[in-house]
Amino acid sequence: MTEAEREIKEKVRIYIMGREYKVPAGLTIMKAMEYAGYRFIRSSGCRGGFCGACATIYRVKGDYKLRMALACQETVEDGMYISQIPFTPAEKPIYNLEELSPSANVFLEYYPEIAKCVSCNTCTKACPQDLEVMDYVQAALRGDFQEVASLSFDCIACGLCATRCPAEIVPYNIALLARRLYGKYVMPKAKHVEERIKEIESGKFNEEIQKLMDTGLRDLKEIYEKREIEPE
Amino acid sequence: MDLVEKVKSISGEDVLSCYQCGLCSGSCPVRFAMDLSPTQVIRLVQVGNIEKILESNTFWICSTCFACHARCPREINITRIMEALRQIRLRRDQDKISVNKIPKEELKILPPIALVSNFRKTTA
């Protein structure tokens, strides 16, 4: 028996929303749920750990710790009690980036609730991306948008920090504002993007796009399969 | 736990030792905005009428300046009693202020410490 075969043979017991299932060891939570017969119509996206759609909370039998993970990344363990978080109802004020400046109080202006942070660090513990979430919330409180942007760079907005925060802060939206400010005020403008936009606007690609629009589904799929992929 | 016990346990203060001299109320810089004076609040805790205090604005108006505590001849930390009263309300998840209604022009200029301390005292 190969390693892979043994893994499939070995089953672990998991509990999905209270119901017990035996699933092959080595599957991710997401695959295990599908194996158990669930079909994801929400809480699933890229399946590669980038989109943040599959936020999951679980506890392992016998352990008091409530753990957070992305269902597409975490492997199932025996005795896992799993619950999916479909999405986090998050406060998201409307702002116009053109009218914003990175002033000291810019975060307090749109997210005054960051002043409620008690530095408990629960958000950091919840982050499946291992970010120092509390530290960037604290940096936001003192208006240090560059620090917020750099500490939150790998945020995928899964929302787990927001569900855990006792002060009801939504860290990932604050981080998003910081990175937008960073992009606008610190990052050098990307020349090639500006040039490409000009090319698009001048109609350089109109013909090619029209060609794609006129292509049938089967041919489109074939083109997609054959596309050039950047080497890893 | 009844409310009197709750006030005592959260504040850790012995309210029974107060002999109602009134120095706390005389020292309070925000007494003018309170409906019950600090001395009255302590008396009501002593006689067990917390409901009447909870209807008042006194413990919300207290600005935690410790002037009463500094002068109390019985060394009661009245500031802590005010905190206990605030906590009794806040722990039921009742915000005293509406964070969303603070005007933007104010949020632009307020020191962060003003907001942090205000939210600690007025939001659940």
Added chain:
Amino acid sequence: MVKIPYYPGCAVQTTARNYSISGIAVAKKLGIELVELPKWNCCGVFPSLATDDLMRHLAPIRNLIHVQEMNENGIVQNENRVITFCSMCYHTLKEANLFLKDAEKMEKINTFLEREKEFVGGVKEGYKGGVEALDFLEVLRDIVGYDRITKEVKKPLKGLKVAPYYGCLVLRPREIGIDDPENPTILEDILEALGAEVIDNPNRTQCCGSYHTVDRKDIVAKLTYDNLVYPIRNGAEVIVTCCPLCTFNLDHRQKEARKLRRDLQEIPVMYYTQLMAIAFGLDKQFWGVDLGLHYVDPKPLLKAKNLY
């Protein structure tokens, strides 16, 4: 140059930059290098006053742990003191130590914190105790000494009529206060060392209205009026403060106070460190008067006194 850990706090990084810019430069002139904590968070501003509210003590304790780490990482040597400018930060950090005298509570908090080890950026070790929070005013009185301050004065503030204002949190409660809660003298002594004329301010230890400035500006306006009108009647030309929230209320809320009582004259409000920077003859960039942070501009007064 003695190196001492320095906890800035949120206010002196934003609305009170004039405080830290002048304070750091003044400290340097007096032989103290303030070494900013490599990592810090908001102190929490007010310590929790409830016996059972442990979570709200985490914020100051984290900062004390960072001072501990600075020693372990060799950033400072055997230096358990941490200096702050902001009265609220000072109060909260100092209170955390008093609170932790209760061994049971200290253990509970440390057990919680030590579980962070496995997380990126988490606390690696609990708080061992013994970090001493110092307000910069205490440093000036007890470590530097008033004589040394007088020696550094290049431009005495002759004829400048200054009224000190302490507010609450550096003075009360007594076990936290840096001076007599009813009759403090530390600001007066510093101002005299700078050659200024100290004006009696009967309201110098009265509350500024504190956090009510967010949702009860009416209360703050009344207090600001009271806190300014008496020193002004006594002849004060400028109010000197040591707390960023007092400063905001005394300075910015003059607008509301004047709406309440039209007879109130405008008066500039400055940090004592700014006056020290001026008297020490430090470069103008360290005075913090050109950052647009003052509501009432102190420059006309400084010019009139030949100081700017």
